[in-house]
Amino acid sequence: MSVRVRFAPSPTGYLHIGGLRTALYNYLFARRNGGSFVLRIEDTDQSRLVADAEDDIVSALQWSGLAYDEGPDIEGSFGPYRQSERSDLYREAATRLLKAGHAYYAFDTPEELEAMRDRLSTDGNPSPSYDMSTRSSMRNSLTLSAVEVDDMISSGAPHVVRLKVPPSETVTFTDAVRGNVTFDSSEIDDQVLIKSDGMPTYHLANVVDDHAMEITHVIRGEEWLPSTPKHVLLYQFLGWRAPEMAHLPLILSPTGGKLSKRKADKQGIMVLVRDYIDAGYEPEALVNYLAFLGWNPGTEQEVFNLHELEEVFSLNRVGQSGVQFSPDKLRWYNEQHLRSLDNGKILMRAKPHLKASGIQASDDYLLRVINLMRDRITFAADIASNRYFFEDPQSFDAKGLQKRWKSESPQLLRLYAEALEEPAFDAEAAEGALRSVAEQHGVGAGQIIHPVRLALSGVTFGPGLFELMELLGKETCLRRIRAAVESIPAPSPQ
RNA sequence: GCCGCGUUCGUCUAGGGGUCUAGGACGCCGGCCUCUCACGCCGGUAACACGGGUUCAAAUCCCGUACGCGGUACCA
Numbered sequence: 001m002s003v004r005v006r007f008a009p010s011p012t013g014y015l016h017i018g019g020l021r022t023a024l025y026n027y028l029f030a031r032r033n034g035g036s037f038v039l040r041i042e043d044t045d046q047s048r049l050v051a052d053a054e055d056d057i058v059s060a061l062q063w064s065g066l067a068y069d070e071g072p073d074i075e076g077s078f079g080p081y082r083q084s085e086r087s088d089l090y091r092e093a094a095t096r097l098l099k100a101g102h103a104y105y106a107f108d109t110p111e112e113l114e115a116m117r118d119r120l121s122t123d124g125n126p127s128p129s130y131d132m133s134t135r136s137s138m139r140n141s142l143t144l145s146a147v148e149v150d151d152m153i154s155s156g157a158p159h160v161v162r163l164k165v166p167p168s169e170t171v172t173f174t175d176a177v178r179g180n181v182t183f184d185s186s187e188i189d190d191q192v193l194i195k196s197d198g199m200p201t202y203h204l205a206n207v208v209d210d211h212a213m214e215i216t217h218v219i220r221g222e223e224w225l226p227s228t229p230k231h232v233l234l235y236q237f238l239g240w241r242a243p244e245m246a247h248l249p250l251i252l253s254p255t256g257g258k259l260s261k262r263k264a265d266k267q268g269i270m271v272l273v274r275d276y277i278d279a280g281y282e283p284e285a286l287v288n289y290l291a292f293l294g295w296n297p298g299t300e301q302e303v304f305n306l307h308e309l310e311e312v313f314s315l316n317r318v319g320q321s322g323v324q325f326s327p328d329k330l331r332w333y334n335e336q337h338l339r340s341l342d343n344g345k346i347l348m349r350a351k352p353h354l355k356a357s358g359i360q361a362s363d364d365y366l367l368r369v370i371n372l373m374r375d376r377i378t379f380a381a382d383i384a385s386n387r388y389f390f391e392d393p394q395s396f397d398a399k400g401l402q403k404r405w406k407s408e409s410p411q412l413l414r415l416y417a418e419a420l421e422e423p424a425f426d427a428e429a430a431e432g433a434l435r436s437v438a439e440q441h442g443v444g445a446g447q448i449i450h451p452v453r454l455a456l457s458g459v460t461f462g463p464g465l466f467e468l469m470e471l472l473g474k475e476t477c478l479r480r481i482r483a484a485v486e487s488i489p490a491p492s493p494q
Numbered sequence: 495g496c497c498g499c500g501u502u503c504g505u506c507u508a509g510g511g512g513u514c515u516a517g518g519a520c521g522c523c524g525g526c527c528u529c530u531c532a533c534g535c536c537g538g539u540a541a542c543a544c545g546g547g548u549u550c551a552a553a554u555c556c557c558g559u560a561c562g563c564g565g566u567a568c569c570a
Binding site for chain 2: 045047110113206222226289292330373449465
């Protein structure tokens with residue numbers, strides 16, 4: 001049987017980095033094993049739907065390079081791929097369970113459920129569940145007569161279908177990441193299978209769909225581990241073979257604990273893939289980093305592109321403990337991947353940001369800027385943030401002036417500017433001229449280099465000075481040097 | 495509370511009874527290179543949660559404790 005896995009996000013929000021990691025592991029597993037990767041939209045919660053969430057998920061996956069073989073927008077033989085369009089299947093399964101006595105109708109209103117929890121909650125058990133110990137005191141087809149039940153249903157009384165969990169049974173399954181996991185059925189509640197609006201819950205829908213879509217491996221976040229025994233029971237009652245399970249360690253905040261949206265905001269961490277796209281991250285950097293969050297290849301190689309990951313990924317090298325998200329390491333990965341790109345590609349990445357910054361320059365010029373800056377930037381967008389490549393500096397770094405602008409600087413710069421008037425102008429000529437001025441006046445080259453850099457860029461760091469000069473061109477260099485000499489006040493000699 | 499799952503440098507991790515005076519990566523610190531800043535290179539900092547077993551031998555196996563995370567919905 002060929003491997004089939006799915007990524008099954010709920011369109012209740014934009015794609016989260018944790019979701020992308022789950023998608024990635026599924027994708028890699030499918031590719032490594034020559035299987036299929038399916039995107040299934042789990043839109044069974046009508047009340048929490050976010051209109052453009054599905055679009056966001058699809059486009060974020062596309063950006064990441066995780067191409068799926070089947071999905072809402074890619075025909076496959078197991079569609080439709082939105083759960084809201086598969087209602088009949090769930091209904092059918094529920095009916096079978098009902099008939100076999102593995103499920104029952106319940107008519108309890110939300111208020112009644114709340115009242116039950118209030119009534120039964122104790123210090124030892126603050127959240128009593130709807131299970132075999134409480135179901136007999138509730139309004140359901142187990143406690144009501146068949147006639148009453150029929151009447152209520154035919155009169156349209158709101159009702160749900162609940163799983164009838166058997167008493168004291170040991171439910172065991174093998175998790176590819178964690179080994180054998182065991183639960184006692186007495187700890188499992190009578191999960192709602194069909195909600196009163198007629199939609200299935202995740203638990204029913206995912207079992208029905210995974211079976212119908214011939215999913216062989218369920219790879220999902222650890223938050224699903226406690227509900228897996230319910231799914232195992234469902235497979236059993238429906239007479240289906242359960243897929244292999246693999247529960248991935250959760251991604252935690254950099255300080256530990258849940259990476260909730262609120263906490264992340266507070267810590268300045270972005271959690272939506274959309275945010276990483278907008279911030280200009282390299283897709284392969286995010287993917288590479290996420291791959292290593294809970295998995296490693298067992299070798300010392302750390303930098304991988306997607307294709308390389310596809311060749312080495314395996315579930316049995318996935319870790320078991322929660323992993324803290326590290327923005328620093330992600331940055332490092334971004335630098336690594338950025339540097340693997342040629343200048344033309346970096347230019348393409350930088351274009352939107354250049355445009356947003358109102359920078360106009362020829363591709364030829366931009367390529368030369370990139371060539372000088374590529375080892376000094378973290379994001380392609382950083383090309384747009386060093387404005388001195390595109391316009392004269394408006395101000396000069398105060399600390400830099402203090403350190404590098406000496407009382408003799410204006411005079412040395414004047415002399416240097418004169419020397420630069422020579423017709424030939426390139427990095428070599430600029431350097432030759434500078435060194436000879438320095439020598440003639442008995443000062444170190446640095447006495448001229450540093451103030452010139454300030455004059456040209458306004459800052460004390462950047463590419464090699466002479467390369468920068470060649471890039472800016474003679475006119476610009478002379479103009480900026482002379483402007484600086486005019487506008488920067490000489491320091492009081494100490 | 496109860497149930498489940500975890501626990502090796504600050505972080506991601508290697509390791510799966512002797513080869514571990516515990517290896518790599520990020521970060522941090524120092525040095526080299528150098529006109530600056532980076533890159534690169536070299537070096538440093540720093541960990542087997544705790545307590546009991548088992549064994550000639552335990553980071554590795556078992557038990558307990560502590561701590562962390564998850565679940566405990568007509569949300570996924």
